[in-house]
Amino acid sequence: MVLKKRIYDGGFHGLLAPVIPKAPRSLRRRNLRNKSSEDGEICAFELLADVADKLLQEQESESSTSSTGSKGKGQISIPEEGFKNELLEVKVKVKVKPVVSEHHDPASGAENELVAQPTNLDHASKELLHFENDSGSDHASIVTNADFQKKINSNLINEAGNLGNVDFRDSIAEIHPKAIEKQSVGLTSVKTYGLKDHLEPCVNTRVPNKSSSSVDLSLYKDPFHSVCFPRRRGNVNRNIRDDDEKYFRYNNRSIARLRAFRSRSRAGYKRMRKMMPSRYWKVAQKLKDYELLNSTSGGVKSFSHKRKNIYMRERFQADVYKKRKLFHQSSRHSYNKNASSESASNLVKFSIKSFKVPGLYVEVPETATVGSLKRSVMEAVTAILHGNLHVGVVVQGKKVRDDNRTLQQSGISENCNLETLGFTLEPSLPEASPFLVQQETPSFNMLQQLSRSPSSPDIDGGFSNSSRDPAFPATTMENHGGKNEVSTTFTTEVTTKEPVEDSKALVLVPALDVEVLSVVPLNEQPTKRYEFSQRRTRRPFSVSEVEALVEAVETLGAGRWRDVKMRAFDDANHRTYVDLKDKWKTLVHTASIAPHQRRGEPVPQDLLDRVLAAHAYWSQHQAKQQAKKHQKTSEAQM
DNA sequence: GTTAGGG
């Protein structure tokens, strides 16, 4: 019998899927970036803080005025720095009713185009218009969605153009040859943005550096200071079977959720890792009320007309702690820069137009004025912004919770559709602000717990919630933001094939996805689950693994998957016993079909033969067992 | 927490 150890050390060595390097976010200083990066770089967090202030300020003006011109104002407010600085846009939209786009201000010429765009965009634009119009509303909703972002982007673009046709390309192109390619396409069309959705990514990319953006009321520009999140990759061991995914999964799916309930040992996590997602989801479903899962894309949701109050409640997303982790890392391992191979890696540029901020729960009397509503929202936003925030990354609607994951693994690469990428800002803690209405319902509490509970120490290196950890007070933002780093750069290595130990850095250029606050109707359906879970990356079984599996099943029998796991895959944390069971299932199937019908890495026929043999044997065995059991029961009955 | 199966 082959011991798992032997298998792993020997056969699996090298055969196993390469260890996926933890995606270190290398903290890059402006020196990394060329030239004027300082100008262009933005510290999201800092930005947020600024945004909050601005929001407040703006709110006042807005509230008093009806916004026919509001839009213009927002856009206009392009600080001088605007050109140089990247912007973070946070938009709060109040949706009253579907209104015809015509209403909107002429100032938003770009929007019109947007309206013509695909549904989403169109929708967003309409909403935007509404907001601007500030017409009386039965209900208000804050919408956060990509579409909206798109719209915004267009605005930004326009402005950029107005500002002087800044060519965004140059700065980017120099640095990121490849990433730029895609974007370049968009660049061309930026001006005609309205026509195509796909352009957005491109647009986003560029906008950041030089353009200033404007958005209805909530658009704010702020200089971005780059925040670097250096990450150490030391943990990655190629020889280790389980890749970071283990940590990923745990972190992504289980940790945040689990920790809320109790601390667990790593082993516990392992086992739970799979279960958590679904469980969590279930919980989420129950929390439906709270709209915990706010759909990113869904964006606008209308309130029930009958509702007397408008609730904007904070939506707490589970993976708060992930961000924190990053911060920790950054503070600790700044030397990581060296590791990053800037030379060989492809860079992925991100243009962050805005962040999706947690949903708010606000109560406003029906009789309240729109202005007061705005104020309330503003307060809520401000409260959030003042709290500790974490950045979340959403790819194709799924949150990437594993900080160790590489961009490639997460599907963030030059090749990926940047449009599917989004960043979110999550409150580390529901700092109850006065205006935030905290429901006493269990669901709400749970949410809070989820968001609050500190990560367990053993898991990600001891990331504690900033809210709880004195060391990580709200100042986190300032600390990082205060740095002169112009932009956050993450480099992504293009080559996927070989495990890379160095960190990859993504260049965080201005905006990519714009997410905004969203007001969700209480009655709305919960968001899709994918917001909370992320499918594991596919990791085909290597021949060595198959061999180990076959061997284990031969000796233990099919069905004792936990034992099989412990026997042959105990160290492969990315292989659960369910995985092994599934693999066996596929192996049996594979062995049963014609070779030409098989896909993937060919499995030696002898192994397949063993599979069939073992399958036949254990099937028979099982049948016998059943027969015995049956007999026994019948005897008992007699 | 495990198994067994369908998706």
Place this chain on the structure above:
DNA sequence: CCCTAAC
């Protein structure tokens, strides 16, 4: 791989 029902 995911999700779940059934243990």
